[in-house]
Amino acid sequence: MWFRRKIGGLSKPSQVEGTSRNTLTRQRARLPVDLLQLGMQVIELDRPWTEVPVLFQGFTLEDASQAAILRRYCEWVLVEDDERNLTPIIERITVLKRRTTEPLEESQSLIEELPRAQRAWSRTQNFVEQVTRDIEAGNEFSLKDARPVIRDCVDSVKANSSAMFWMGRIKSRDAYTAEHCLRVAILTIAFARFLGVPEEDLETAGMCGLLHDLGKLKVPDHILNKPAPLTPEELQIMRKHTNLGYEMLRSDPNLDPIIVDVARHHHERIDGKGYPRQLADWQISRFARMISIIDAFDAITSDRCYRNGRPAAEAIKILYKNRGQQFDPAMVEAFIRLIGIYPAGSLVELTSGEVAIVVAAHPGRKLKPRIEIVLDAQKQPTPSRVVDLSAESSTLEIATALPDDAYGVSLRERIRELIASASKNAS
The missing domain is CATH 1.10.3210.10 (Hypothetical protein af1432)
Structure with missing residues (x-):
């Protein structure tokens, strides 16, 4: 959400009196709260200070609990820190924005x-x-x-x-x-x-x-x-x-x-x-x-x-x-x-007439999730196969969403089958 709003870059640098310009140049930046780090001075919030349970208006982040409070209530904050610290953090804004166009990481099938x-x-x-x-x-x-x-x-x-x-x-x-x-x-x-x-x-x-x-x-x-x-x-x-x-x-x-x-x-x-x-x-x-x-x-x-x-x-x-x-x-x-348009666990019919269960949505391709085909074009059980519709090689498309249990396909029963298979493989 924060990346839909204008994100301020580095403000005009200011040198701390009596120090080297190369080592202690202080700058301000408007950051998403998920990029906050200890040592940053919080200058301004995206809401009045009285709406957030913090003790002071303007403070230096000294422990993780302070940053956690800001993450739960705010979307962005104006901070001040050493330029050397802020520059790489600002570069991470693009990474945070990109992650909402990619599937969540999976460590298990x-x-x-x-x-x-x-x-x-x-x-x-x-x-x-x-x-x-x-x-x-x-x-x-x-x-x-x-x-x-x-x-x-x-x-x-x-x-x-x-x-x-x-x-x-x-x-x-x-x-x-x-x-x-x-x-x-x-x-x-x-x-x-x-x-x-x-x-x-x-x-x-x-x-x-x-x-x-x-x-x-x-x-x-x-x-x-x-x-x-x-x-x-x-x-x-x-x-x-x-x-x-x-x-x-x-x-x-x-x-x-x-x-x-x-x-x-x-x-x-x-x-x-x-x-x-x-x-x-x-x-x-x-x-x-x-x-x-x-x-x-x-x-x-x-x-x-x-x-x-x-x-x-x-x-x-x-x-x-x-x-x-x-x-x-x-x-x-x-x-x-x-x-996605077809959430994980949904039942869908493909343009081929086959019936499938959605395995996982793809944030960047909402109409092309990963699916498991369970019925053939005649609506008869078929050896299941997983197809990623977002893959360039896939020619299949979803024709329509189906109600749960359509054509006798039971998600509850499919879960039982997969758990039984997982248990068998583990033993």
Whole structure:
């Protein structure tokens, strides 16, 4: 997102009095927050200082926690440092920009990573379900296991994000709230990594996604799961979930403040018409902007008690249409590059008539993902083969997206087959 805005280069150099011009020339530059380094003097933020939980207005970065705070709330900052330090860092801006046009790095193949992804998914789902039961029963609930389970998810996403994306495609209408939080957590981890957020922040990003809708567990069930559109009065009650989540989380001293911030502000809008506080765009933290997009995408594409989920392509059109009004425009464009028009785990029909499962999207070629062909042109099972549609040698194209389980193709069953194959190969 930051690279869509004008990035200032080095400002006019200034020599520190009484020193050599060659060794201590100080310069200023406007940098993406992900490039901050210790020793830099922070001069200006992209929002008022009062909107960020730092003690001083203008300070030198002395420890990693200070830089982490700026990364979670801001997109860019104006810094001052020795010219020798700033020049190579500014050159890295192009690298950060380029990474959002390339696929996420993979250290494991899909089939190798699926077993761990399934374990991480199940463990995190069990955690969410336990917290849900405790809150609904009015019991004390504990979040001490939240970060360990999210750590497992981060490790899996770093190895091969598509494995977790495949797990997220298996949805239950009756478990929407719990699964929604888990899917948002996974997508947030992947999105943060895609944008270049440092690895030490990925767990916190995942925690923001996992706990963003915790307040909904305090919303009356007849409203939360109403099998029809909400009345204006019911909508007002539903909207209280942001403040309810905020109140539930703010008392936990072990939670990073940005997690509490996101629970309260993930329904704020860039045009200032969101809730609960109608914040202006510059008042909405970076992580809250990320979660708002992912939260909406998953809500649109998921089956609810009162309607069926819409295709991913339709959800993408809605996000794109509302960029600059509801959502951060550059973040929307980056998110679309991450998931593609046909997200990993989607079922598609090719121009050849064959049916395939999308293995992974290609950010630079949104219509040409990597696929696994599972049915031939007559819609009969065929020995599977993986094809990268973005390869120059490929003549295949996607004709249309298919609903899950079309032609009897079950993603759940395919995951079982691949995990069984991985286990067999490992033994």
